[in-house]
Each structure stands twice: as structure tokens, then as C-alpha cells.
Amino acid sequence: MCAAYLQVSIVYNQYIMIKEFLEKNEDLTACPVRDIMDRVSDKWSLLILVVLDEYGTLRFHQISNLLSAISQKVLTSTLKTLEADGLIARQVYPEVPPRVEYSITAIGSSLIPAVKALTDWAEVHMPAIKASRAAFKKR
């Protein structure tokens, strides 16, 4: 049972979970890391947060234009999950034709600096990683 718990813990909670579990057998059922990782690392969520952070408030088709490679379906679903998580706000104006405006929330914009640590690391180390990949390939 303990083994099963460890296993589940590791799978679903990644970084914090395993560090703490390896030190002491704590109850870590609410560890959120994997969850957030999934959100941050899907194809478009972070990018939408960034454009909203940059531009302030945007309408649906404005985001669509800025990220012209995204399909409407994916944009819709991504916006919906971001809204559900409270990272962006959705304002509907009951007009004809309809108008919907999206903006980043306080919690959403607080995520951006956290991501910045990772992007900074990536900028610094990417040359080494590319070199390593090239060397590995021709082996």
C-alpha cells in the first residue's frame, strides 16, 4: 500500500512530492506541481497569458489575430480552462453583434515572473544544450 501510494504520489506530483516524500512520509495529497506544469506547458496557455499581460484587454478575434496559428476551437477551449482556473477574466457585453473581452487577473500575472525563471535558464543554457545535441547525434 505504501508502495502504491509512493507510486501514485510520484506520478502525479513530481517535484515537491518526491523531494518531501524522500525525506519524510508526509501526507501530500494536495500537491499541485504536476497540475500547474500541465497548464503552463500546453501549447497555448502561457502565450495567451503573455499577450494579455502585454496588451491589457483583448477581444476574442484580436487574440486570434495575434496568435494566428491557433485554431478557433483550441483558442476557445484554452481560454475556458484559463478562465476556470481564475488566471484570466472574461467579460461579455450583451450587444449585437456580441463582444467578449479577455484580461489577465492578478493571479494570472503573478505566474509570469515565475515562468521567467525558467525562460531565463533556457536562454542561458540553450547554446550548451544545442551543442550537446549536435555532438550526441554524430556519435
Added chain:
Amino acid sequence: MCAAYLQVSIVYNQYIMIKEFLEKNEDLTACPVRDIMDRVSDKWSLLILVVLDEYGTLRFHQISNLLSAISQKVLTSTLKTLEADGLIARQVYPEVPPRVEYSITAIGSSLIPAVKALTDWAEVHMPAIKASRAAFKKR
């Protein structure tokens, strides 16, 4: 052409790319963020880095035992890409039966604190996110 370039830029480079592009039309062909995001956020890479960081050096089946939910095939391929990126080192001892030891590299362990910023954010904000999800659901 500029539009196409913007599009490609945004798709492949996420955070830094778009921020810089929105400010000035720079050449940002080597922006690595998306790439690193993919690596960090796949199902097992980060976890392997963490156990190697915790335990020092481990053999193949030791990692397999620690992360008992991972299949051999996936463990093999994940280790291979981590090695190709230079984030872990692979040492083969020409014995019978064979012995292979994995350890984290300096660059690999430097990634962990960067991820920590994200995991810290997740720990702090997950309660609010969970509450937001629950409220969104019953709407």
C-alpha cells in the same frame, strides 16, 4: 512574410520571443523557451532529474524501481534525450552483466532551482485555483 515570421516566431518561441517581438522587430531565431518547456513538462524528465539530484548516481534498474510506474521503454527514451541534452551523464562499465550508471550534470542540476520558482508559485496559488475551478464548474 513578416506576418509569417511573426507567426512562426510566436508558435515556436513562446514567452521571450513574443515579448521582444512586440517591442522591437529583432531577429530571434534561436529562442529556446518552447523547447525547454517541452522538456521540463513531459511526463518523466523532470522527475528523473530530481531523483538523480537527490540520490547522486543511480543504475538503470534503480531508477526504474524508484519510479515504478514508468515503463522500460519510456525510461530508456527519456534517459536518452536527457543525455543528448547534456542534462544527465551516462557511464557504461564494460562488464558482464552490464552496468550503466546515470548521474545529473552541472547544467542539469542548475535547472532544478529554476523549476523551483514555478513549483513555489504552484504551492502558493493552488488553493485559489482549485476554488476557482469549483466555482466555475457549478455555474
Added chain:
DNA sequence: CGGAATCCTTGCCGATACTG
């Protein structure tokens, strides 16, 4: 205008069997 509904492709991941 801002979606919803549908169908389809792709790629990650897992299970199983086999090997130097």
C-alpha cells in the same frame, strides 16, 4: 462576432516480448 459540433491526424505513452 464569438463561438459550438464534428471529424481527423499525430505523437506520447504504455504493455508485451525478445536480446547481447
Added chain:
DNA sequence: CAGTATCGGCAAGGATTCCG
């Protein structure tokens, strides 16, 4: 022991069409 080889499931993402 430390892998390789093969098959297959499943969910994310994309293309297209339709709607209030």
C-alpha cells in the same frame, strides 16, 4: 542487467462547418 522492437490506446491539437 540494460536495454530493443513492435503493437496499440488515448488525448491534444487542427480543419472544417454551422449557429445565435
